[in-house]
Amino acid sequence: MSASVRQQALITANSRSVRVIGRPLGPDGRTLTVTETYGKNTFGLATMADKLPKPTFKRVKAVIEDGARLERADADAIAHAVKEWALEHGCTHFTHWFQPMTGSTAEKHDAFLSTDMDNEGIERFSGDALLQSEPDASSFPSGGMRATFEARGYTAWDPGSPIFIMENPNGNTLCIPSAFVSYTGEALDKKTPLLRSMQAVDAASRTLLEALGQEPTRTVATLGCEQEYFLIDRAYWAARPDLAINGRTVIGAAPPKGQSLDDHYFGAITPRVQAFMQEVEQELYKLGVPAKTRHNEVAPSQFELAPIFAAANVGSDHNQIIMETLRRVALRHDYKVALAEKPFAGLNGSGKHANWSLSTNGENLLEPGANPSENLRFLAVLSSVLIGVFRYNGLLRASVASYGNDFRLGANEAPPAIMSVFLGDLLSSICDAIASDADLPTNPEQAMIELGVSSIPFVAKDSTDRNRTSPVAFTGNKFEFRAVGSQQNPAWPVTVLNTIVAEGMNQLTTWIAEAGGGKDAVFAAIKKAIQESNAIRFEGDGYADAWVTEAEGRGLTNHKKTPDALDELKDDRIVSLFGKHNVLTPAEVTSRYNVHVEQYISAIEIESDCYKMLVDEMILPAALEARTATAGAFMAAKELEELGVSIDTSADEARLMALAGGIASVQSARVALDEALSHIHDGTGHKGKETILPIFDALRAGIDGLEGLVDDELWPLPKYREMLFLV
Ligand code: ADP
Ligand code: MG
Numbered sequence: 001m002s003a004s005v006r007q008q009a010l011i012t013a014n015s016r017s018v019r020v021i022g023r024p025l026g027p028d029g030r031t032l033t034v035t036e037t038y039g040k041n042t043f044g045l046a047t048m049a050d051k052l053p054k055p056t057f058k059r060v061k062a063v064i065e066d067g068a069r070l071e072r073a074d075a076d077a078i079a080h081a082v083k084e085w086a087l088e089h090g091c092t093h094f095t096h097w098f099q100p101m102t103g104s105t106a107e108k109h110d111a112f113l114s115t116d117m118d119n120e121g122i123e124r125f126s127g128d129a130l131l132q133s134e135p136d137a138s139s140f141p142s143g144g145m146r147a148t149f150e151a152r153g154y155t156a157w158d159p160g161s162p163i164f165i166m167e168n169p170n171g172n173t174l175c176i177p178s179a180f181v182s183y184t185g186e187a188l189d190k191k192t193p194l195l196r197s198m199q200a201v202d203a204a205s206r207t208l209l210e211a212l213g214q215e216p217t218r219t220v221a222t223l224g225c226e227q228e229y230f231l232i233d234r235a236y237w238a239a240r241p242d243l244a245i246n247g248r249t250v251i252g253a254a255p256p257k258g259q260s261l262d263d264h265y266f267g268a269i270t271p272r273v274q275a276f277m278q279e280v281e282q283e284l285y286k287l288g289v290p291a292k293t294r295h296n297e298v299a300p301s302q303f304e305l306a307p308i309f310a311a312a313n314v315g316s317d318h319n320q321i322i323m324e325t326l327r328r329v330a331l332r333h334d335y336k337v338a339l340a341e342k343p344f345a346g347l348n349g350s351g352k353h354a355n356w357s358l359s360t361n362g363e364n365l366l367e368p369g370a371n372p373s374e375n376l377r378f379l380a381v382l383s384s385v386l387i388g389v390f391r392y393n394g395l396l397r398a399s400v401a402s403y404g405n406d407f408r409l410g411a412n413e414a415p416p417a418i419m420s421v422f423l424g425d426l427l428s429s430i431c432d433a434i435a436s437d438a439d440l441p442t443n444p445e446q447a448m449i450e451l452g453v454s455s456i457p458f459v460a461k462d463s464t465d466r467n468r469t470s471p472v473a474f475t476g477n478k479f480e481f482r483a484v485g486s487q488q489n490p491a492w493p494v495t496v497l498n499t500i501v502a503e504g505m506n507q508l509t510t511w512i513a514e515a516g517g518g519k520d521a522v523f524a525a526i527k528k529a530i531q532e533s534n535a536i537r538f539e540g541d542g543y544a545d546a547w548v549t550e551a552e553g554r555g556l557t558n559h560k561k562t563p564d565a566l567d568e569l570k571d572d573r574i575v576s577l578f579g580k581h582n583v584l585t586p587a588e589v590t591s592r593y594n595v596h597v598e599q600y601i602s603a604i605e606i607e608s609d610c611y612k613m614l615v616d617e618m619i620l621p622a623a624l625e626a627r628t629a630t631a632g633a634f635m636a637a638k639e640l641e642e643l644g645v646s647i648d649t650s651a652d653e654a655r656l657m658a659l660a661g662g663i664a665s666v667q668s669a670r671v672a673l674d675e676a677l678s679h680i681h682d683g684t685g686h687k688g689k690e691t692i693l694p695i696f697d698a699l700r701a702g703i704d705g706l707e708g709l710v711d712d713e714l715w716p717l718p719k720y721r722e723m724l725f726l727v
Pocket of ligand 2: 480
C-alpha cells in the first residue's frame with residue numbers, strides 16, 4: 001500500500017455511477033407491488049396453507065401460533081411440501097441456518113440430491129432432515145463445555161421462524177432456521193436460550209395474568225430492531241487494512257467538519273445510497289422481512305434501517321437476515337457496510353435499538369388501556385420490568401458487553417454503561433405518586449382515576465419525549481433497549497431482558513398472593529415494586545458527569561468495560577436466576593462467560609496485529625520519510641542562516657521536533673505492545689483491558705498526530721475526510 005493506492009481509491013470512489021435496479025416485474029411486464037413479492041421466498045403460513053394437507057396445516061399453525069409441540073408424523077408431510085416448493089424455486093441445497101456463539105450465523109449446505117442402488121439421481125428431503133441435522137460442531141466455540149460433554153452437536157428446526165430461500169445467481173439454498181445444541185441438550189448457540197427465555201416470560205406472564213384475574217393466555221415477547229450502519233466505498237475499504245481486518249478504523253484524525261453541523265441526520269438521501277437501500281429492501285421483502293423505515297443517521301455516511309416488529313425469535317432472525325443482506329447488497333453498489341459499533345473515532349457509533357414488548361391474544365401488555373382495570377394490568381407489567389431491570393441492571397449491561405461496544409457506551413453519544421429506565425414525565429409522576437402514597441384512595445380503581453392513569457393512552461404517546469440518553473426507555477407502548485451493539489446478535493440481550501422480566505413478574509405474582517389476591521393486593525404489589533425499584537428510574541441526562549456520581553450513590557452498577565461487566569456472569573445470584581427460569585444451566589452460563597472473554601481477548605489481539613502492521617509497514621515509513629524531508633529543509637535553512645541570510649528557522653525546527661516526537665512516541669508504544677501482549681490470556685480479559693488499551697490509546701494519539709504533520713502526498717491511508725463524505 002502506498003500513497004498512490006490512496007490516490008487511486010479517491011479517484012475510483014469519486015467516479016462511481018448509481019446502480020439502477022428497477023422494481024420487480026410480473027410475467028406480463030407490469031411492475032409488481034411490494035405485497036405481491038412480499039414473503040415470496042419464505043415458506044410462510046400462506047404457502048403452507050396452499051401446500052399442506054388441511055389437518056397437517058392446522059397442527060403446524062398451532063405449533064407456530066400457540067407454541068404447541070410438532071408431531072413427528074407431520075414432519076414428513078411438511079418436508080415433502082417444503083421440498084416441492086424449494087425445487088420449484090430453483091433450490092439445489094438445503095441448510096440448517098443457526099447462530100453459534102460466534103455471534104454470526106452458520107450454515108452447512110447439503111444437496112437435495114440422493115442416489116438409489118443404480119446410481120440414479122433423485123431429490124430427497126425427509127422429515128428427519130428437516131427436523132435435525134448434525135454439523136461438525138467441534139470448530140464452534142463451546143466455552144469449555146466440550147470438556148464435560150460430547151463434541152458432537154446437532155441443529156434442530158425452530159418451527160416458529162419461517163423457512164426461507166437464499167438466492168444466488170447460480171442456484172438457491174433452502175435455509176431452515178434452527179437451534180444448535182449438544183447431544184446432551186446443552187445450548188451451543190444464541191437461539192436456544194432465547195427460545196427458553198420466551199417460554200420463561202410466557203409462563204411468568206400467565207401466572208401474573210391469572211393473579212390479575214385475567215385469562216392466562218399465551219404471552220409472546222416481541223422484538224423490532226432498528227439497525228444502524230455506515231456505508232464506505234469499497235475502494236477506500238480496500239486501502240485501509242484496519243477496516244478490511246477489523247471492520248473499524250483504529251487510527252484516523254477527525255475530519256474538519258465531523259458531524260458538528262448535524263446536517264446529515266434525516267438529511268436528503270443521495271441517489272447512490274438510496275439505490276442501495278432500495279435493493280436491500282427488495283431483497284428483504286422477498287424474505288418476508290418487513291423493512292419499514294430508512295433514513296440518514298447522525299454521523300456522515302451513517303444510516304438506519306428498521307423493520308416492523310415480530311415475535312422475538314423471528315425479530316431476532318430478521319435482524320440477522322438484515323445484517324447479512326446489508327453486507328451482501330453493499331458489494332453490488334461498490335460499498336462495504338461497516339456494522340462495527342465504533343468504526344470512526346470522534347463520530348457517533350452505531351447501535352441496535354431493540355424495541356421490546358409483550359403481547360397476549362394480540363394485545364400489547366405495555367399498551368396503556370382505556371380504563372383503570374386495563375391500566376392496572378399495564379402498571380403491573382410495567383413494574384415487573386422495573387423490578388427486573390433494577391435487580392439485574394448489571395446483568396443487562398453484561399448482555400451488551402463486547403470489545404467494540406465499549407467504545408460506544410458512555411462515550412456521550414450512546415447510553416452510558418449505567419443501566420436505568422426512562423418513563424417520561426407522565427408515567428414518572430404516576431409512579432412517584434403511587435410510591436409516595438400521596439393521599440390516594442385505597443380503592444385501586446378510584447386511586448387510578450385520581451392519578452390520571454385512566455387517560456394514559458391519550459397522553460403517554462405524546463409525552464414520551466425522546467430522552468436519547470437513556471438505555472432503557474419507555475416509548476409509549478414498548479421499551480427500547482438502546483445499549484445493544486450494532487453488530488451484536490440481539491438474541492442474547494433479549495434473552496436477558498425476557499428472563500429478568502419473568503423474574504419481575506414472578507415477584508409481583510408472589511406479592512399479590514401474599515396480600516391475599518384481588519385488586520387491592522395487585523395495587524399494593526405495584527406500589528411495592530415501584531418503591532423497591534425507585535433507584536432504576538432516571539429521567540435526566542444520562543450523558544452528564546453528575547449522573548455517574550448519582551448512580552453510584554443509588555447503588556447502580558457502572559461496568560465501564562467488558563471484563564468488568566462479564567464478571568456478573570460468575571455471580572451465584574445470576575447463575576441461579578438463569579437456572580430458576582430454565583434459560584441456562586450453570587454449565588451453560590460458564591460456557592457463555594468463557595466464550596465472551598475469549599472473544600474480548602481475541603478482539604484485542606486482532607487489533608494489536610492491525611496496529612503492528614499499520615505502524616511497521618505504513619505509518620513509520622511515511623513518517624520517517626517526512627522527517628528526513630523536514631530535516632533536509634531545516635538544515636538548508638540553517639545553512640542559509642549561517643551564510644548570513646536573515647531567515648527564521650524556528651518553525652522548521654518545531655515541525656521537525658513534532659515529527660520526531662510523534663515518531664518516538666509511536667515507536668515506544670509499539671515496543672510496549674509486544675511486551676504486554678504475552679500476558680493477556682488470563683481467562684478474564686482484565687489483563688488485556690488494563691495493559692493493552694492504554695497502549696492502543698498512546699499509539700492512536702501518536703499516529704493521529706503524525707497524520708496532521710506528514711505531507712498529505714506521503715500519507716498512505718485514506719483519511720476520514722475522504723471516506724466519510726459520500727458522493
Ligand atoms: P418510534 O418511532 O416511536 O421509535 P416506531 O413505531 O417507529 O416507533 O418503532 C420503532 C421500532 O419499534 C420498529 O421496529 C417497530 O416495529 C418496533 N415496535 C413497535 N411496537 C413494538 C412492539 N409492541 N414490540 C416490539 N417492537 C415494537
Ligand atoms: Mg428508536
